[in-house]
Amino acid sequence: MTEHALQDPPTQVRPTLRVGVLGAGTVGTQVIRLLLEQADDFAARSGARLEITGVAVRDLAAPRDPAVPRELLTDDATAVATGNDLVIELIGGIEPARSLILAALSAGASVITGNKALIAAHGPELYAAAAAAGSDFYYEAAVAGAIPVVYALRESMAGDRVTSVLGIVNGTTNYILDEMSTKGLSFEAALATAQELGYAEADPTADVDGLDAAAKAAILASLAFHTRVGIDDVQVEGIRDVTAEDIREARASGCEIKLLAIAQRREDDHASGISVRVHPALVPVEHPLASVHGAFNAVLIEAEAAGPLMFYGQGAGGAPTASAVLSDVVAAASHRVDGGQAPRESFYADLPVLGPEAAVTRYQIQLRVDDQPGSLAAVAGVVADNGVSIDSVRQSAYVGANDAIVTIVTHPAAVFHLEGAVAGLRALERVDDVVSVRRVEGL
Numbered sequence: 001m002t003e004h005a006l007q008d009p010p011t012q013v014r015p016t017l018r019v020g021v022l023g024a025g026t027v028g029t030q031v032i033r034l035l036l037e038q039a040d041d042f043a044a045r046s047g048a049r050l051e052i053t054g055v056a057v058r059d060l061a062a063p064r065d066p067a068v069p070r071e072l073l074t075d076d077a078t079a080v081a082t083g084n085d086l087v088i089e090l091i092g093g094i095e096p097a098r099s100l101i102l103a104a105l106s107a108g109a110s111v112i113t114g115n116k117a118l119i120a121a122h123g124p125e126l127y128a129a130a131a132a133a134g135s136d137f138y139y140e141a142a143v144a145g146a147i148p149v150v151y152a153l154r155e156s157m158a159g160d161r162v163t164s165v166l167g168i169v170n171g172t173t174n175y176i177l178d179e180m181s182t183k184g185l186s187f188e189a190a191l192a193t194a195q196e197l198g199y200a201e202a203d204p205t206a207d208v209d210g211l212d213a214a215a216k217a218a219i220l221a222s223l224a225f226h227t228r229v230g231i232d233d234v235q236v237e238g239i240r241d242v243t244a245e246d247i248r249e250a251r252a253s254g255c256e257i258k259l260l261a262i263a264q265r266r267e268d269d270h271a272s273g274i275s276v277r278v279h280p281a282l283v284p285v286e287h288p289l290a291s292v293h294g295a296f297n298a299v300l301i302e303a304e305a306a307g308p309l310m311f312y313g314q315g316a317g318g319a320p321t322a323s324a325v326l327s328d329v330v331a332a333a334s335h336r337v338d339g340g341q342a343p344r345e346s347f348y349a350d351l352p353v354l355g356p357e358a359a360v361t362r363y364q365i366q367l368r369v370d371d372q373p374g375s376l377a378a379v380a381g382v383v384a385d386n387g388v389s390i391d392s393v394r395q396s397a398y399v400g401a402n403d404a405i406v407t408i409v410t411h412p413a414a415v416f417h418l419e420g421a422v423a424g425l426r427a428l429e430r431v432d433d434v435v436s437v438r439r440v441e442g443l
């Protein structure tokens, strides 16, 4: 074959697919810009010309990025949802996004969304509507922005048995913790900077309280374990109570504090099922997740045959997220041209989702103790008596008193045993204060 024959004839007639966009905010604007700027590439890659017929917005008069042509704007979102071959939902939230997506699917459109909150609350309903209509339902942008982790779990890992997913999936909180760690800022000061830079919303609750990461954890767990996992199945703790002091102490013991999303398969004498949780944890500095800085995301997947896989990149922002949306647009468009369909929901394994009592993790316990002979032995005795095994102990002087700070890292322990040990420590006369109890991951 000559080189010439490999090239795409410019005159080739292609079908046209009608594309509707719901929402022209941070992500929608970039999706529209790229679809228009790179129209020929999208036509060549998908096999169809992608024509944006309408962009539904809430306020027609609002100032807009010039990348969004004014003549495409409409405030009739239902018409955009029901009058196109491909519908891209980038409004966010539950309603009206849910109703618009259902309307689009029942009108026969394929739907692409980045809406993790909606999928974590109503995923099965959306999948069922897509299957009933014979349409595609795609959502790469919903988890970790540009990082192709939905594709990885839904398609690349379809031939393997995933055992765990461990990730930093919220850019805002990673930025805040990183600023606290590298610049010594307080939580409040770091949050204010994140808001100034546009990472955090004016109302940062979903990010800071771990709910955005929990929605993503639910999606990751559903895909990894072929089991329906909703946001209510995820144990969530955010980063509001992480102090600059916690981070300094973590660094002194060779760790960073990261907000982690964790989905693990458990099959042992004590529990069988999956554990899905989001919480701050100490991560040893040599662990790959410890060096994920700023608003970046990273996801580690472990599977039986593949072993460990690591994904890293931009988990938020208009253009990075648009990249993920557009990969789905190309896939959905090429199915319209050449046949084929997106993977359907896979929940055959139906594994039980375990409660918080089943979690077995390592902990770091920090105590302020009397710096007297026998204090360490008393502390170690209480921990052992409660069935918790100690991995390491570090003692440092406490400034301004006859006290010492003792930092204990345990071997993996059940919550029940850990709570017993902490209660026992609090009751010890030699222990003035249990300063902090944090989970440790990645040891």
Ligand SMILES: NC(=O)c1ccc[n+]([C@@H]2O[C@H](COP(=O)([O-])OP(=O)(O)OC[C@H]3O[C@@H](n4cnc5c(N)ncnc54)[C@H](O)[C@@H]3O)[C@@H](O)[C@H]2O)c1
Residues within 6 Å of the ligand: 022, 023, 024, 025, 026, 027, 028, 056, 057, 058, 059, 077, 089, 090, 091, 092, 093, 096, 114, 115, 116, 117, 141, 142, 145, 315, 316, 317, 318, 321
């Ligand atoms: N921004 C990111 O970094 C990012 C990353 C991954 C996924 N996402 C997801 O992408 C989606 C969009 O996020 P975003 O950051 O672009 O949000 P955004 O708030 O910037 O944009 C949403 C837009 O939708 C508009 N809107 C609200 N109700 C509407 C309605 N009824 N009809 C038409 N338009 C309406 C809003 O006015 C706004 O312009 C969300 O689901 C979000 O979770 C965002």
Ligand SMILES: N[C@@H](CCO)C(=O)O
Residues within 6 Å of the ligand: 142, 144, 145, 169, 170, 171, 172, 173, 199, 207, 212, 315, 316, 317
């Ligand atoms: N608010 C989210 C956007 C991406 O979902 C974050 O900070 O990661």
Ligand code: NA
Residues within 6 Å of the ligand: 140, 141, 142, 143, 144, 145, 146, 147, 148, 149, 150, 324
């Ligand atoms: Na992604």
